[in-house]
Amino acid sequence: MAKKIKQIAIYGKGGIGKSTTTSNISAALSTMGYKVMQFGCDPKGDSTNTLRDGSYIPTVLDTLREKSKVNARDVIFEGFNGVYCVEAGGPAPGVGCAGRGIITAVQLFKQQRIFEELDLDIVIYDVLGDVVCGGFAVPVREGIAEHVFTVTSSDFMAIYAANNLFKGIHKYSKSGGALLGGVIANSVNAGYSKEIIDDFVKQTNTQVMEYVPRSVTVTQSELQGKTTIEAAPHSEQAKIYKGLAEKIGNHTDSKTPSPLEIAELREWAAKWGEHLLRLEQQNIPQDKLAVNS
Numbered sequence: 001m002a003k004k005i006k007q008i009a010i011y012g013k014g015g016i017g018k019s020t021t022t023s024n025i026s027a028a029l030s031t032m033g034y035k036v037m038q039f040g041c042d043p044k045g046d047s048t049n050t051l052r053d054g055s056y057i058p059t060v061l062d063t064l065r066e067k068s069k070v071n072a073r074d075v076i077f078e079g080f081n082g083v084y085c086v087e088a089g090g091p092a093p094g095v096g097c098a099g100r101g102i103i104t105a106v107q108l109f110k111q112q113r114i115f116e117e118l119d120l121d122i123v124i125y126d127v128l129g130d131v132v133c134g135g136f137a138v139p140v141r142e143g144i145a146e147h148v149f150t151v152t153s154s155d156f157m158a159i160y161a162a163n164n165l166f167k168g169i170h171k172y173s174k175s176g177g178a179l180l181g182g183v184i185a186n187s188v189n190a191g192y193s194k195e196i197i198d199d200f201v202k203q204t205n206t207q208v209m210e211y212v213p214r215s216v217t218v219t220q221s222e223l224q225g226k227t228t229i230e231a232a233p234h235s236e237q238a239k240i241y242k243g244l245a246e247k248i249g250n251h252t253d254s255k256t257p258s259p260l261e262i263a264e265l266r267e268w269a270a271k272w273g274e275h276l277l278r279l280e281q282q283n284i285p286q287d288k289l290a291v292n293s
Contacts, residue, residue, distance in 0.1 A: 003121075005115050005116075005120050005121065005122070005123060006121065006122045006123070006146065006147070006249075007122075007123045007125070007139075007144060007145045007146055007147075008122065008123070008124055008125070008145050008146065008147045008148070008149065008181070008248065009124075009125040009127050009139040009140065009144075009145035009147075009148045009149070009178065010022045010025070010124060010125070010126055010127065010148075010149050010150070010151060010184075011127050011128075011129035011148060011149070011150045011151070011161075011162075011165050012128075012129045012150055012151035012152060012158070012161065012162075012184075012186075013128075013129050013152075013157060013158050013161035014128060016129075016151050016152065016153060016158050016161075016186060017151060017153075017186045017187065017212075018126060018128075018129070018151045019040070019042070019046065019047045019050075019126055020050070020218060020222065020227075021151050021184055021186060021212065021241075021244075022038060022047065022124055022126040023038065023047070023048065023050045023051050023126075023227045024227045024228055024229050024238075024241040024245075025124065025241065025244060025245045025248060026038040026051065026083050026124055026227075027051060027080050027081065027083060027227040027229035027230060027241075028229050028238075028241050028242045028244075028245035028246075029122060029245045029248075029249055030080065030081040030082055030083045031081060031229065031233075031242075032242075032245065032246065032249065034121040034122050034249060035082070035084075035118065035119060035120050035121045035122070036082075036083050036084065036120070036121065036122050036123075036124065037076075037083070037084040037085075037086060037115070037118070037120050037122070037123045037124070038051065038079075038083055038084070038085055038086070038124050038126060039086045039088065039105070039123060039124065039125045039126065040085075040086065040087040040088060040126050041088050041101065041102045041125055041126055041127040041128065041139075042090075042126065042127075042128050043089060043090025043101060044090075045057070045059045045062075045087040045088075045089050045090075046087075047087060047126040048077075048079060048083075048085035048086070048087060049225065050221070050222055050225060050226055050227045051079030051080045051083050051085055051227060052077065052079045052080070052085060052225075053225045053226065054224075054225020054226075055225070056087075057075075057077045057085060057086075057087055058075060058087075059075070059087040059088060059089025059090075059101065060075045060086065060087065060088050060089055060101060060104060060105040060108065061088065061089035061090060061100070061101045061104060061105075062089050063075050064104065070108065071112070072108055072109050072112045072114040073114070075087075075105075076114070076118075080226070080227065080229075080230050081230075084118060084120070086105065086109075088101035088102050088104070088105040088106075089101045089105075102125075102127070102138050102139070103138055106138065106144060122249065125139045125144070125145055127139060129150060129151075129161045129162070129164075129165055137168055137172075139178060140165075140168050140169055140172055140177050140178045141168070141172045141177055144178070145178045146178060146179075146254070147178065147179065147180075147181040147248075147251060147254045148165070148169060148178045148179065148180050148181060148254070149180075149181045149182055149183070149184055149209060149248065150162045150165050150180075150183055150184065151183075151184045151186050152183055152184070152185065152186065152197065152200075153185070153186050153187045153188070153193065153197075154185075154187075154188070154190075154192065154193035154194075154196040154197055156269050159196075159197075159200055159265075159269070160265065162183065162200075163204065163259050163260055163265055164259075166180065166204055166206075166257040166258075166259035167259045169256065169257060170256055170257060170258070170259055173256040178254070179254035179255055179256055180206055180254055180255060180256070180257045181209065181248070181251050181254045182201075182206055182207040182208060182209040182251075183197065183200075183201050183206055183207070183208050183209065184208075184209050184210055184212060184244065185197045185208050185210065185211045185212065186212045186214075187212070187213070187214040188211045188212065188213055188214075189213050189214050192276055192279070194211060196272055197211075199268075199272070200268075203258075203260060203268060204257050204258050204259060204260060205255070205257055205258040206255070206257045209244060209247055209248065209251075210240065210243060210244035210247065211240075212237075212240055212241070212244070213237075213240070215228075215235075215236075215237040217232050217235045217236075217237040217238075218237060220232070227241075228241060229241055229242070
């Protein structure tokens with residue numbers, strides 16, 4: 001009997017640090033002995049470059065435009081510590097659906113049974129979370145990914161994008177869609193950031209997988225074209241990513257979240273806004289701003 005490949009999707013709005021987080025998870029899992037593939041689903045094709053010393057790879061859609069038939073192995077490139085890297089890509093600028101790359105790439109890999117051939121343990125789809133488009137919903141809608149995680153900060157638009165993802169998971173959960181593993185809280189340095197995210201997950205019946213602080217180590221590593229796991233393996237930030245990767249590697253119990261309606265979300269956000277304003281007016285330092293101040 002063939003082993004079951006764990007397929008997960010990591011969503012998040014553009015600029016939230018989703019690809020940085022995903023690449024560090026992939027790198028960390030590879031150091032734990034897992035055979036990992038990272039599947040970039042952003043049309044920009046930039047999910048995997050820190051796994052490959054900053055170099056970009058040909059995308060599935062670009063390759064298909066050049067050739068009528070593509071062997072899946074032609075669009076798989078090896079990265080740090082043997083992580084397999086794939087970029088789905090997107091259509092030519094201004095033409096078609098940006099999610100088409102995901103649909104096309106997933107179909108190609110399924111037809112050629114490439115995951116089984118490579119004997120993978122984990123496939124991680126890195127998916128843009130703030131575009132409402134059929135292609136980007138594929139890992140959730142069709143249950144390609146069994147477990148979904150979302151990267152968010154305490155900023156309203158990041159939480160808004162996460163809540164929208166929860167709506168999609170909730171909608172498709174009854175027809176075999178993916179379920180939510182939890183929230184990865186990114187750029188959590190100020191006290192209030194953690195408390196806002198904690199309150200959001202409580203309101204939506206989910207959980208925080210890890211709190212990841214903003215760190216100059218990540219910036220330094222990416223300027224070298226590397227993940228923190230590769231460039232600074234003994235740093236505090238690497239320890240956090242390794243802890244997160246271990247939790248994701250061992251994760252088995254995903255659930256259906258309880259998304260907020262837009263009016264509820266706005267009301268919730270407004271209360272937090274008023275609370276933070278009151279704290280700020282008391283001249284409390286940013287890093288001390290918290291509900292218990």
